[in-house]
Amino acid sequence: MAAQPEGTPCWADAMFPDVEAAKSFYGDVLGWTFGEAATEFGSYTQAYADGRAVAAVVPPMPGQEGPAGWCLYLASDDAVATAEKIRANGGETLMDPMRVDGFGTMVLARDPGGVLFGVWQAGTHEGFGAQRVPGAYCWSEVFTRDPEKSDAFFPAVFPYEVVKLEDEHVDFRLYNLGDRTAMGRMRMGEDFPPEMSPFLNVYFTVADCDAAVARATERGGVLRFGPMSMPFGRFAALTDPQGAVFSVIDIDTTEGEPPRMTPA
Structure with missing residues (x-):
């Protein structure tokens, strides 16, 4: 199992x-x-x-x-x-x-x-030894130019229920497992370079988003988005010096009310 x-x-x-x-x-x-x-x-x-x-x-x-x-x-x-x-x-x-x-x-x-x-x-390796603490995995989102394909594919392979964000300006979905959210899905818009491939963005928890961004950029990383506060934390998207995309999030610094979600 x-x-x-x-x-x-x-x-x-x-x-x-x-x-x-x-x-x-x-x-x-x-x-x-x-x-x-x-x-x-x-x-x-x-x-x-x-x-x-x-x-x-x-x-x-x-x-x-x-x-x-x-x-x-x-x-x-x-x-x-x-x-x-x-x-x-x-x-x-x-x-x-x-x-x-x-x-x-x-x-x-x-x-x-x-x-x-x-x-x-x-088997003997069950996965993450910690989550949602500084340095550990926190969240992930599918970034895709073909959201309809992803929304059909992932629930067919895994037992996800898809719910959507009620916002006419953003095409965003959640893939839920019962009462828990597994990950999100975001449509890649025109702000993403055309040569950028679709990807699954991994968020790592940090104690201070702005400080983490400063450390990353000082060491050759590139800030792609943020820092920005939202109801689930303060986050930023980065590219490391070798080109790998990742995000950091401080889950203790929040702003605003959680958005309304409805079944897709």
């Missing part, structure tokens, strides 16, 4: 051409410390916040070099069955179910609009 309910975001990792530079950047911005590189697993290196595993970084495998980027993994109790549903609903599996020793089974995939994501069937 899955360590968490099917479709729950449960882990995040990123591939970097320069892992040591990534460790230095995220160590400064998010306060991460790092374990020893697992050479038997391609130098996969876990990141820790206050001693608890929160993410991992890894260099590209020879012949598979590409741009840096974060990948979010969604929980599954049967990775093989989930991969079949991905393909049956117009998605693409980039890596078919692969058992990673006793840690679990992984899949890498894209939705029909090109959004990269992972699937994780837990």
Whole structure:
């Protein structure tokens, strides 16, 4: 069985051409410390916040070099069955179910609009050791130019209920699991460069959004949006020096009332 309910975001990792530079950047911005590189697993290196595993970084495998980027993994109790549903609903599996020793089974995939994501069937590695504390995962959103495809695809693969934000100026949805929200979905508008691929944006918790942005930009990161306060926290979108997109959010600094959501 899955360590968490099917479709729950449960882990995040990123591939970097320069892992040591990534460790230095995220160590400064998010306060991460790092374990020893697992050479038997391609130098996969876990990141820790206050001693608890929160993410991992890894260099590209020879012949598979590409741009840096974060990948979010969604929980599954049967990775093989989930991969079949991905393909049956117009998605693409980039890596078919692969058992990673006793840690679990992984899949890498894209939705029909090109959004990269992972699937994780837990073994001994159940996922995030902490969430919603400084340095740890907090939230995620699918950014896509084909929202109708994503809104059809993800609930067909995972047991999501889709609800929409009542705002004529923003095309935003939530993917809910019962009374819990798994992640959001945002339409990419004209403010996104046309060469920018659809992506799944990962938010990491920080104690002070503005201070985190200052640390990131001082170390070569680029501020893309914010900082901005909202009912769920103060957040900013960034690109790290190697081009990976991520966001930071201070969940204790809020402003305004939560928006009204209705079934899509």
